[in-house]
Amino acid sequence: MGLFTPFRNKLMPSEKITLAKGDITTLGVDAIVNAANTTLLGGGGVDGAIHRAAGPELLEECKTIGGCPTGEARITKGYNLLASYVIHTVGPVWQGGHNSEKELLQNAYINSLKLAKEHKLNSIAFPNISTGVYGFPKQLAAQIAVDSVKSYLKNNKYPKEVVFVCFDDENYALYRTLLSVD
Ligand code: ADP
Numbered sequence: 001m002g003l004f005t006p007f008r009n010k011l012m013p014s015e016k017i018t019l020a021k022g023d024i025t026t027l028g029v030d031a032i033v034n035a036a037n038t039t040l041l042g043g044g045g046v047d048g049a050i051h052r053a054a055g056p057e058l059l060e061e062c063k064t065i066g067g068c069p070t071g072e073a074r075i076t077k078g079y080n081l082l083a084s085y086v087i088h089t090v091g092p093v094w095q096g097g098h099n100s101e102k103e104l105l106q107n108a109y110i111n112s113l114k115l116a117k118e119h120k121l122n123s124i125a126f127p128n129i130s131t132g133v134y135g136f137p138k139q140l141a142a143q144i145a146v147d148s149v150k151s152y153l154k155n156n157k158y159p160k161e162v163v164f165v166c167f168d169d170e171n172y173a174l175y176r177t178l179l180s181v182d
Contacts, residue, residue: 016153016161017146019181020125021172024165025053030121031075031085033112035129038067038090040074045132046167055080062088071107075115085121087112091130094137102144105130109148116159125163128171142174 024032024046034050037043040062042051051058061076065088068074073089089112092104108129116124126145130136149162164179166172175181 017149017179018161018163019172019175019179020163020165022165022167023049024125024127024167025049025081027125027163027165028082029123029125029161029163030083030159031087031116031119031124032078032081032083033073033124033126033129034086034088035127035132035134036068036088036090038070040065040068040088046127050081050086053081054078054086058086071104071111073108073111073115075119083125085119087115087124089129091134091136094130094135101130101136102140105136105141105144106148109145110152113149113152113156113159113162117156121159123161123163124159125165127165127167131171138171139174142171142178146175146178 032050035046042048042059057079058076065074068088068090070090070092073087076086076088078084078086089108091108092101094101128141131138131141145164153162164175166175
């Protein structure tokens, strides 16, 4: 990756939502969210990147958890990451939209935020859950992500700051529009 340049959304400073483009493993937030699979034993995409950056101890801890159902979330330490914690959540595989995919994606965001709240974490960064190999339409996924996070932040004291991390240009453009970033 090139330069990693997170920037604050100038139009909504009070909402504490930040947009960034690049590799989520480089962020020094309290927790980064992993778009994991139900085994929690690692995979490709962002999951692979997080396990590589965190080191083998992350997999050892994940093995003790015993998996995670779709829409739920589990927390581990961050090991070699800058982030203190990894919140592993499992987004839905897109199957055409009639298998509760929208609700399950919303659950993945909300349950991750709940863990951040329980641990009184100030800052948490999300990747674009389910929009890689799981095939969720990116526009719809971005809308669900932004709506879920905004309503949660409005009604809860923690986390105080949420970073949306986009890895690909298409998601970045969608989030820029949704968050009205210049
Ligand atoms: P899923 O199985 O939930 O679709 P993927 O890892 O395949 O998970 O993709 C989810 C999103 O994560 C995609 O938008 C992809 O571009 C993005 N992604 C892949 N690697 C990284 C990374 N290192 N940092 C942040 N986002 C990433």
